[in-house]
Amino acid sequence: MSDTTSIAIQCNNVSKTYNLHKQKTFKEFIPALFSGKQTRHKFHALDVIQFSVKKGESIGIVGKNGSGKSTLLKLIAGVTQPTKGTIKINGRIAPLIELGAGFHPDLTGKENVFLNGSILGFKKKEMDTLYKHIVDFAELWEFMDQPIKFYSSGMYMRLAFSVAVAETPDILLLDEILAVGDVQFQKKCFLKIKEFQRKGTTILLVTHNTIQTEHYCQKALVLHSGKQIFFGPVKQAIETYAQSTE
């Protein structure tokens, strides 16, 4: 028995099956029901995934489009439930899957920061102390009282990213979003992620960029049409991935 407290994420035989409806409305659904046609078909997004991540480890997830990477992150974020198997999570998750979740164009930068903060599970008191850091990190001091519909897309992403990384999370889920803002801001983002790693944050990184994976992660998980084909040291993982794409 290994020490369970040192495990951050534990996936046991996780499978996810989607029921895809062939009929979207009553108009299509009711005749199909009477004629005995099949109303749904199954799609296996993930098939028996089994791995565990220790606290402080950084894991890359690689695979082609549609191999189930994003589904896996959604399962870990708790947005959707596994069809079979269990997922155990230890600690607070920062899901950097969607930047600026809940941002409303008519509200000001400040209002959106507090709204987004509470969606991510921060308390008002925490937000009051974090607010200054968020604005500093985003470098948007003079724009905070403007409705964000006047922001450029770069400013929007900077603000969203800054809220998401305002506090060191226990587990960070990253989905292809490291390319935020200009070169200078991107550098800041990378430094922030390095800082999290030093502070012991567990990181799950989904990207097509294998150079990034190799740079940040010790281990990687290779997915191929929903199946786990490799989990282990990052070098071997990337080799396996390269072979699988050929």
Next chain:
Amino acid sequence: MNGIKRNLKSLCLFWRYRELLINLTHREIAQRYKQSILGYAWVILNPLFQLLVMNFVFSTILKIPSLNVPFIIFLSVGLLPWNLFTQTLTSSTTMLVANNTLITKIYFPREILVYATMIAKIVDFLFSCLILVIFLIIFKIPPTIMLLWLPFIFVIQFFFTAGLALILASFNLFYRDIQYMLSFLLILWMYMTPILYPVEIIPYRFKFVLSLNPMAVIVNAYRQVIIGGSMPNIINLSIGFLTSLIVFLVGYSLFKKLEGEFADYV
């Protein structure tokens, strides 16, 4: 036993996210009138024009009796709570679909989205009640001790609305037909509820229809305590209370049962 534990857990989770409820409610209220000149005044102007036109049609032209008070007061007491009911249902039905980016990306108790719309609509409703207060002052209708029943009647309406809102919101996620059907069903429902006419003129053999309609019981109770200055019908009100509690519990458990699948279907 397991069920109780699960429910307690989801209540704790809801409590942890209470600030999200406040912030989302604020977003609902703030976003609506941001680019209008009269802003929040529309919350009062809308029902006011609606009342004036309906008063003209149903009182001046159709001469519907109104229990010894000016028709406009009679009408407002029924119509304002009814507006709250329909507006809450209409906007909560589309709330989950409208926030699909949140639902597919981040976990939080989904019922918060529905409650946030409900509270935003209640705030609107309280403002629109100013119209009624002004009419009551103009026509010199004195307040009575019976007004203390109002919070209780309102709670019945709240639970009934919340239950339906949770059911409609979750079903609309699977079949968008709900949102198209709803507006038309609500119009039919309004005619079957004594809002534009008093209960008293319904032929006796059709009165049973009323007891099947919780909104009729609720509207009638508002009229009895505000206009009549009398006790509401306790038996009807207790049945209404039980019905709305059941509707709420059914709606809540259905919503919680389907919640895990929302992200897969939206």
